[in-house]
Ligand SMILES: Nc1ncnc2c1ncn2[C@@H]1O[C@H](COP(=O)(O)OP(=O)(O)OP(=O)(O)O)[C@@H](O)[C@H]1O
């Protein structure tokens with residue numbers, strides 16, 4: 175199933191992600207595609223709000239992996255922009271997150287090549303203008 179939405183501004187993106195969060199199940203993996211500044215981290219923030227996590231979410235630029243606990247499901251947030259080699263995912267414990275009963279959200283999933291988990295949900299975020307985004311979600315049950 176594919177779901178597409180034009181989000182007119184940041185709040186729209188938050189609400190869209192917040193609603194989608196209600197449909198997430200333990201073990202789900204979400205790949206977030208989009209250019210720098212498209213809104214991948216913003217989307218993670220919306221999911222976090224939707225799962226009842228109350229703290230602000232930031233891009234885990236140097237950590238590669240951040241965990242948010244306390245909501246309906248634990249969130250494993252990866253930003254792989256700075257992943258040097260695909261093999262590095264084993265060292266950072268990527269599969270511990272994927273095999274857990276939380277949800278795994280991945281920014282820059284392209285970096286994983288063939289290591290990108292299957293099955294997964296794909297989210298494509300395209301910047302139309304300063305505030306407008308086209309968001310397409312594929313693979314929800
Ligand atoms: N409709 C919108 N949806 C998402 N972000 C928006 C929207 N309108 C404006 N923005 C702005 O765009 C920026 C998105 O930044 P964000 O950090 O989420 O991007 P990103 O895709 O995670 O980038 P990076 O690849 O650097 O991690 C924020 O400054 C946000 O306020």
Ligand SMILES: [Mg+2]
Nearest residue numbers: 214215233281
């Ligand atoms: Mg980001």
